[in-house]
Amino acid sequence: MSDENYRLYIGGEWVEPANGYYDVINPADESIVGQAPEASKQQVYDAAAAAKAALPAWSKTTPEERAELLHRVADVIAKHGDDYAAIAQAETGATSATVGSLQINIAVQRFRRYAKGALEQTHIPLPPTVSESTPLAKGGLTGAVVYRQPVGVVTCITSYNNPWANPSGKIAPALAMGNTLVVKPAPQDPLSVILMTQALEEAGIPGGVVNLIGGTAVEIGEASVDSPDVDMVSFTGSTQVGRAIGAVAGGQMKRVLMELGGKGAAIVMDDADLAAAIGAIGTTFSFYSGQICTAPTRVYAHSSVYDQVVGGLTQYAAALKVGDPTAPDTVVGPVISAAQRDRVEAFVQKGKDEGATLLAGGERPDIDKGFYVAPTLFADCTNEMSIVREEIFGPVVSVIKFETEEEAVAMANDSDYGLINYVWSKDAAKAYRVGRQLQAGTVDLNTVAQQMEAPFGGFKQSGVGRDRGSFGLYAYSEMQALVWPH
Helix, strand or coil: CCHHHHCEEECCEEECCCCCEEEEECCCCCCEEEEEECCCHHHHHHHHHHHHHHHHHHHCCCHHHHHHHHHHHHHHHHHCHHHHHHHHHHHHCCCHHHHHHHHHHHHHHHHHHHHHHCCCCCEEEEEEEEECCCCCCCCEEEEEEEEEEECCEEEEECCCCCCCHHHHHHHHHHHHCCCEEEEECCCCCCHHHHHHHHHHHHHCCCCCCEEECCCCCHHHHHHHHHCCCCCEEEEECCHHHHHHHHHHHHHCCCEEEEECCCCCEEEECCCCCHHHHHHHHHHHHHHHHHCCCCCCCEEEEECCCHHHHHHHHHHHHHCCCECCCCCCCCCECCCCCHHHHHHHHHHHHHHHHCCCEEEECCCCCCCCCCCCCCCEEEECCCCCCHHHHCCCCCCEEEEEEECCHHHHHHHHHCCCEECEEEEECCCHHHHHHHHHCCCCCEEEECCCCCCCCCCECCEECCEECCECHHHHHHHCEEEEEEEEEC
16 A cells, blocks of 8 residues: 555545654564654644534534444445455554454444444433422422533544554444544554544545544644643553543543553452363463453462463463464464563563563564564462563463452452453352452453443553443533423
8 A cells, every 4th residue: 555545634634744654563574564644743733623623513413324424434344354454464463363353343343333322312301300499499390301412522542452443442432422533543553543544534424523643752642632622532551641641631621531451360269160261361372462451461260270270371371373473373473562572571571580480481482573472371479579460461471379269359459450350160159249349340250251332441540431332422422411490
């Protein structure tokens, strides 16, 4: 594809980036996938101004009009799916088994889901209530109805680990609710989001409703948050960056939706189906090479099954093929960049230095080019170790022994994070009881599957707010109550 396909999109026009282009690197072989645009701070402000100018007309479109457009977007993505998947794989290093089914297809599903969501009821009638007379008003019956309406201009800042599912999970519900957007993709893999913007244009999105900016400079992200035309920021990424966004947004009273870091705890009880638990936890090694905030990276195994869990995970890690993500038998591809590989390797060294027992991985795979990390397993860990406390975002799993249910719950909750945790037990009542005590936005019982209609978000430093399903519509709306006398 030519460079002209990778420009900025502002006010319905593809424009040249003021600060030129930068190379997008294939993490599998370090080749150049394409050149991405580097916006200026002023272009970010221009994009926000264009979104503000487009808001009155777009917010007044009918739900049916918005639904039809979102369905057309899904059709376009499905039509170009193979081409889109090739670019996504090249810029992310995702394996062939992942890129189509869990990137492109998820994007199609999300645009279709929120096409239906645009038609969901946006008002809640309330029953009349009796109010006593006060110095402010006479008593009597009052009626009310609550409406959900657009927040306004929303900046969507997306993560690098899934450049189709993550942006579509922001763009689709925000558009369904009548908001206009400034979209900033992650600098590591922005080309997929540019292609998604092309799909929106091909589907007929009006000019200014969706605006695409991007670049590697910190000031680009800052401008997309502090622009006076921006009313809300939706961000997926690290807790550190989330804090910075929150500080700016809080000072300006902007709404925020933030899905931040995770350090998933997996509690394996003494009566667990061990084969199922080991297989599910083992996906951490392979799925996006551990670059997923929902991964069960710290495993709390009951002492009676600890050795079996450790042994099973060791065998699982050893059986995984690491290498070229385009090869059909590859299970573990690269991490996104050299910097991320170095970060993961630094944590592995910390694990060794702090006394954990390394049972698998720990050395860089013998591959000439690319940013690869071997699936790594640590045993004999404690809750104080860095590899247990900090989000690594790589194929690294730590196992900790526990004796009692209360101890497992206490250790799982002893974390700065609370995005998603897991419990394995053949006793459904026990699994439910333990799950209810965990401080996490989601708790999976005997599964690592996601329920796409359930609210998704975190406790503590794992984020603010919830999305997915109808909750995604709520997240991109304000509530207004209209009250009258009966």
